[in-house]
Structure formats: C-alpha cells, structure tokens
Amino acid sequence: xxxxxxxxxxxxxxxxxxxxxxxxxxxxxxxxxxxxxxxxxxxxxxxxxxxxxxxxxxxxxxxxxxxxxxxxxxxxxxxxxxxxxxxxxxxxxxxxxxxxxxxxxxxxxxxxxxxxxxxxxxxxxxxxxxxxxxxxxxxxxxxxxxxxxxxxxxxxxxxxxxxxxxxxxxxxxxxxxxxxxxxxxxxxxxxxxxxxxxxxxxxxxxxxxxxxxxxxxxxxxxxxxxxxxxxxxxxxxxxxxxxxxxxxxxxxxxxxxxxxxxxxxxxxxxxxxxxxxxxxxxxxxxxxxxxxxxxxxxxxxxxxxxxxxxxxxxxxxxxxxxxxxxxxxxxxxxxxxxxxxxxxxxxxxxxxxxxxxxxxxxxxxxxxxxxxxxxxxxxxxxxxxxxxxxxxxxxxxxxxxxxxxxxxxxxxxxxxxxxxxxxxxxxxxxxxxxxxxxxxxxxxxxxxxxxxxx
Numbered sequence: 468x469x470x471x472x473x474x475x476x477x478x479x480x481x482x483x484x485x486x487x488x489x490x491x492x493x494x495x496x497x498x499x500x501x502x503x504x505x506x507x508x509x510x511x512x513x514x515x516x517x518x519x520x521x522x523x524x525x526x527x528x529x530x531x532x533x534x535x536x537x538x539x540x541x542x543x544x545x546x547x548x549x550x551x552x553x554x555x556x557x558x559x560x561x562x563x564x565x566x567x568x569x570x571x572x573x574x575x576x577x578x579x580x581x582x583x584x585x586x587x588x589x590x591x592x593x594x595x596x597x598x599x600x601x602x603x604x605x606x607x608x609x610x611x612x613x614x615x616x617x618x619x620x621x622x623x624x625x626x627x628x629x630x631x632x633x634x635x636x637x638x639x640x641x642x643x644x645x646x647x648x649x650x651x652x653x654x655x656x657x658x659x660x661x662x663x664x665x666x667x668x669x670x671x672x673x674x675x676x677x678x679x680x681x682x683x684x685x686x687x688x689x690x691x692x693x694x695x696x697x698x699x700x701x702x703x704x705x706x707x708x709x710x711x712x713x714x715x716x717x718x719x720x721x722x723x724x725x726x727x728x729x730x731x732x733x734x735x736x737x738x739x740x741x742x743x744x745x746x747x748x749x750x751x752x753x754x755x756x757x758x759x760x761x762x763x764x765x766x767x768x769x770x771x772x773x774x775x776x777x778x779x780x781x782x783x784x785x786x787x788x789x790x791x792x793x794x795x796x797x798x799x800x801x802x803x804x805x806x807x808x809x810x811x812x813x814x815x816x817x818x819x820x821x822x823x824x825x826x827x828x829x830x831x832x833x834x835x836x837x838x839x840x841x842x843x844x845x846x847x848x849x850x851x852x853x854x855x856x857x858x859x860x861x862x863x864x865x866x867x868x869x870x871x872x873x874x875x876x877x878x879x880x881x882x883x884x885x886x887x888x889x890x891x892x893x894x895x896x897x898x899x900x901x902x903x904x905x906x907x908x909x910x911x912x913x914x915x916x917x918x919x920x921x
Contacts, residue, residue, distance in 0.1 A: 488554050488555040489536050489537060489538065489554040489555065490534055490535070490536060490537075490554070490555065491534065491535055491536075491537045491552050491553075491554065491555070491556045491557075491558075491576075492532075492533075492534045492556070492557045492558070493531075493532070493533050493534070493552075493556075493558050493560065494530070494531065494532035494533070494558075494559055494560075495530065495531065495558075495559050495560035495561050495562070496528070496529050496530050496531075496560075496561050496562075497523075497525060497529050497530075497531065497545075497546065497561075497562050497564070498529065498561070498562070498563040498564065498565075499563055499564040499565045500525070500529070500546055500562075500564045500854065501564070501853075501854025501855050502525075502854050502876050502877075502878075503524060503525045504522065504523070504524050504525070504876055504878055505522075505523045505524075505525070505545075505546070505878075506520050506521070506522055506523070506878060507520050507521045507522075507523055507543050507544065507545045507550075508520040508543065508544045509521075509541060509542075509543055510541060510542030510543055510544055510549070510709060510711065511541050511542070511708075511709060512708040512709070512714075512732075512736050513770070513774065514541070515714070515740075516736075516739060516740065516743055516774050516778065517774060517777065517778065520543070521533060521535055521543070522878075523545075536554075537552060537553070537554045537556075538554065539553075539554070540552065540553040540554075540631065540633060540634070541709075542709055542710075542711075545562055546562055546564040546567075547564060547565075547567045548562045548567045548570050548580075548583070548584070549583045549586060549711075550579075550580050550583065551576075551579035551580060551583060551634060552576060553576055553579075553631070555575065555576075556574075556575050556576030557574045557575045557576070558572055558573070558574045558575065558576050558577050558580065559572070559573045559574050559577075560572045560573075560577075560580070567584055567585075568584050568585055570584045578627060578628065578629040578630060579630055579631075579634055581627075582623075582624070582627050582630065582638070586641065587645045587712070589645065589648055589711055589712035589715040589716075590715070592648060592649055592652030592653075592655070592656065593645035593646070593648040593649045593652070593712060594612075594613055594616045594645060594646065594649040595648075595649040595650075595652045595653060595656055596656075597656070599612055600656055606687060606690045606691070609650075609653065610650075610691070610694055613646050613649050613650065613694075614646075616646070616649075617642055617643070617646050617698075620642045621639065621642055624638050624639060624642070633706075636706070637706065637707065637709055637710055640701060640704075640706075640707045640710055640713065641710045641712055641713070643698045643699070643700075643701070644698065644699065644702070644707070644710065644712045644713045644716060645712050646694075646698045647695045647698035647699045647702075647716060647719075647720075648712055648715060648716050650691045650694060650695050650698075651695065651716060651719060653687060653691070654687060695723065696723055696724075699716075699719075699720045699723060699724065702717070702720030702723075702724055702729070703720070703724055703728045703729040703730055703733065704730060705730040705732035705733050705736075708732070708733065708736055714736075714740075717733055717736070717737060718737055720733075721733065721734065721737065731767045731768060732768060732771075734767070735766050735767055735768050735770075735771040736771065738762060738765055738766060738771075739762075739766065739771045739774060739775055742755075742758055742759060742762050742775065743775070743778055745758065746759075746778065746779065746782065747884060747886035747887070748886070748887070748904075749904055750782065750785065750902075750903065750904030751779065751782045751783075751785070751786065752904070759775060759779060762775065763775070781884070782884065784882070785883065785884065785900060785903050785904075786900065787899075787900050787901060787902060788899055788900065789899065789900050790898060790899060790900070791806060791807075791894045791898050791899065791900055792882035792883060793805060793806055793807060794806035794850070794875065794879055794880070795875065795879060796848075796850055796873035796874070796875045796879075797873060797874055797875060798871075798872070798873055799860060799863070799872065804873060806894070806898075807898055809846050809848070809894075810896070810897070810898045811844075811896055812844050812845060812846045812896055813843075813844060813845045813846070813893070813894065813895055813896055813901075813917065813920060813921060814845075814846050814848065814892075814893070814894045815836070815837075815845060815846070815847045815848070815891070815892070815893050815905075815913075815917060816848055816849075816850055816891065816892040816893075816894075817829070817830070817833045817847070817848070817849040817850065817870070817889060817891055817908075818850050818852065818880065818885065818888050818889060818890040818891070818892070819849060819850070819851055819852075819888055819889050820851055820852050820853050820888060821851065821853050821858055821859060821862045822853070823888050823889065825888075825889055826888055826889040828909075829889050829907050829908050829909055830849075830866075830868075832907070832908035832909045833847065833849065833870065833908045834868060834869055834870060835908070836908050836913065836914060836917070837869055837870045838869065839914070840917065841869075843921055844896065844921060845917060845921065846871065847870040847871070848870060848871045848872075848873060849868065849870050849871070849872050849873070850873045850874065850875055851872070851873070851874045851875075852874075852875065852876070852877040852880070852885075852888065853874060856874055859874050883903055889907065890903075890904075891905040891906070891907060891908070891913065892905065893905045893913075893916060893917065893920070895920055901916065901920050902916060
C-alpha cells in the first residue's frame with residue numbers, strides 16, 4: 468500500500484511541476500515609456516489579429532512584476548523591444564523605450580531576449596538605410612552589403628548559446644526575410660533621394676515619386692529578383708508568421724513563390740488581416756460586412772473563421788445607437804473629466820497626438836468646424852494620446868486652440884478599438900454613439916453628419 472501512495476504522490480508532483488512550467492514571470496524596470504500602464508502585445512498570428520497581450524502597470528519607480536500562463540513559446544512586443552518567452556521563463560529585465568539595444572535581461576529564458584535587442588525593424592526596410600546608400604553604391608554593391616549583413620547576423624545567431632531549435636529556425640528566417648525586405652524597399656530609398664532634389668510642389672513630388680518608383684521597380688526588379696527569391700525560398704512555411712518582418716512581406720512571398728507553394732494558413736492569415744484592417748479603419752459598415760460574408764467562403768481553416776467572428780462580435784458595442792463607452796480624460800490643470808460629463812450636448816471628439824502628421828493636418832479643419840457650430844448644442848474636444856504630458860503642453864502653448872483640450876492613455880480607448888489616429892468620434896446629446904468611425908474634418912461628410920444629428 469505504501470508503494471502505491473508513493474507512486475501517486477510522485478505522479479501528482481509531476482503534474483504540479485508541469486503546470487508550474489507554463490508560468491512566465493517577468494519583473495523589472497521600464498525607462499522612457501511615459502505612461503504607468505502599458506500593454507505588452509503578443510506576436511503570434513492569433514495574438515496579432517485579436518490584439519492579445521498582457522497588461523503591465525508601473526509603480527512610482529517605473530518597476531513592475533507580472534506572471535501569466537503560456538502554452539507555447541511566443542514573441543511579445545514591449546515598447547520597441549521584442550521578447551521571446553517560453554513556458555517556465557523567469558526573467559528580470561530593463562527596457563529603455565528610446566534605446567532597445569540598451570535592454571538588459573537575466574534569468575531563465577534571457578538568452579533569446581538578449582539576442583533580439585539588435586533585430587532589424589521591418590518598416591524601415593530592415594537593413595536598408597541612408598547610411599548604407601550614402602555613397603551611391605551600384606546594384607552589385609548593394610547586394611554585397613546585404614549579403615554581408617546576412618552572414619554577420621547568422622554567425623551571431625549560431626554563436627549565441629542556449630537557444631531552442633525552433634527559435635534558431637525562426638530567427639534564421641528573420642535574417643533571410645529582412646534581406647528580402649531590404650531589397651524590396653530599395654527603390655523607395657533611391658527614388659526619394661532623386662526626387663527630393665528636383666521638386667517644386669507637393670503635387671509634383673507625388674507625381675514624380677509614383678513615376679520614379681515604377682521606373683526603378685522595373686529597372687531593379689530583374690537584377691534583385693534572383694536574390695529575393697533565394698532569401699524567401701522558405702517563405703511558404705506558416706511557422707514564420709511568428710516573425711513580424713515575414714508578416715510584413717508575406718504577400719510578396721506568395722506572389723513570388725506561387726500560392727501552390729505556400730501553406731494554406733499563410734493564405735488565410737493574409738485574407739483575414741486585410742479584412743480586419745479594413746474593419747479597424749472603417750468600422751462595421753455595410754461594405755466591410757459584405758466583404759466579411761465573401762471572406763468566409765474563401766478561408767480554408769476554421770481557426771481564422773473563428774477569429775473573424777470573434778473580432779466582428781467585439782464591434783457590436785460600437786454600432787450607432789449603442790451607449791458610448793466611458794472615457795476618463797485629464798485637462799491641462801490635471802483635473803479628471805469623463806466623457807459622460809458632456810451628456811446633454813452632441814460631442815465630437817478628435818483623437819490625436821503631437822507626433823502624428825495626419826493629425827496635425829486635420830486640426831485646422833477641426834477648429835473651423837468648432838467655430839461653425841459654436842452657437843449650437845455641440846461640444847468639440849480634442850484628446851491627445853501623447854505619452855509625455857509636457858510635450859503636449861508645449862505644443863498647445865505654441866498652437867493655441869479654441870476646442871477643449873484633454874490628454875489620456877491610449878489604453879483608455881481600448882473599448883473603441885483604436886487602431887490608428889487621427890480618429891473622430893461623434894456622440895448624441897443622450898450619450899449614444901452616432902459614429903465612432905466618422906469621416907475626417909477635411910471631408911464634408913463629417914459636417915453633414917453633425918448637422919443631421921443636432
């Protein structure tokens with residue numbers, strides 16, 4: 468009987484250890500993040516599409532501690548740092564929002580995070596930058612420099628200890644896809660330099676840029692095509708959807724490799740992302756709903772059909788006539804104000820930030836609308852999502868506004884599915900949604916919407 472008891476105890480202990488191994492523990496300090504509440508976004512395909520992640524709250528010393536369950540190794544984005552976390556990791560970290568390379572990681576699982584400090588950023592063209600092109604290298608020299616970058620990074624990856632086979636596979640893919648992304652981005656860099664020297668107006672810039680881009684794409688296409696195809700030779704593998712640079716160029720991979728050489732999951736991801744991007748920009752309008760209906764017949768995997776249904780369901784609360792989700796705002800004096808405090812008037816909200824060029828371009832139109840309706844029962848408020856309140860205040864000192872000005876954490880707009888700015892929200896005098904994906908002030912449709920709902 469004793470032997471049986473021992474066996475049962477050992478078995479239960481093993482189960483307990485297995486469960487414990489799924490827990491990830493993170494603690495440390497975040498510098499220059501500017502806010503006390505931050506969202507660490509999950510980098511898996513599902514996490515990207517569903518905007519999943521972990522909430523992090525900083526104390527007065529900008530420190531935090533968080534633990535969560537994780538079923539399988541996954542990338543996370545924390546500010547400008549990328550983390551690779553596995554079940555059972557226990558990491559102490561320091562991240563500086565302004566300098567990802569300054570990140571410090573110790574503890575179980577730290578090696579992968581340390582390696583990722585110097586990963587290239589895909590939206591900048593990965594390895595491509597003005598420094599690489601400052602001496603006007605030939606196409607042959609551009610290829611040589613990209614190849615050297617690839618070789619150097621593969622050596623670093625090979626020499627980094629304590630990395631899993633899966634991580635090495637994914638990061639080797641990142642290097643290859645980054646090289647392909649660099650070559651695909653080359654025409655934009657070379658063309659912009661040529662055009663900027665000759666432009667006389669914004670219209671001329673736009674026309675010249677389009678012309679030169681097409682010309683250069685055709686000219687360098689044949690030269691770089693062989694190298695690009697070599698770099699994306701494994702681009703049909705759905706495992707690489709974990710890598711942001713692959714997600715950035717996966718459509719090009721499909722075009723170059725052919726759909727027959729690409730996993731169905733990659734094709735489903737591309738279709739789903741395009742649909743959900745349209746939803747996040749325009750809301751659940753008829754055009755988007757019709758596109759969703761057609762998309763259901765094109766998706767081959769049930770997992771992406773479920774993702775589409777789940778995301779669209781979350782937008783039900785943002786339909787016209789639904790109660791406006793509450794917003795907590797702060798004015799320049801630090802006083803807290805709620806969206807519901809404006810009940811009794813129609814409210815038009817401009818969500819913006821000082822670093823957002825299109826936002827600044829729409830601001831004069833927003834101010835003109837406020838002036839037009841100043842004698843009506845309408846309140847115009849501008850809400851900044853700047854991380855740094857002093858930056859916002861300095862901007863307002865230089866650019867006085869007639870509209871009411873507030874600031875809040877971007878996460879305050881989580882219920883509104885804020886994917887990008889500028890964004891314009893309209894509520895009626897009862898605090899109900901009129902349109903939270905309204906047209907921009909530069910578009911006459913916004914003024915028409917306001918007049919028809921006063």
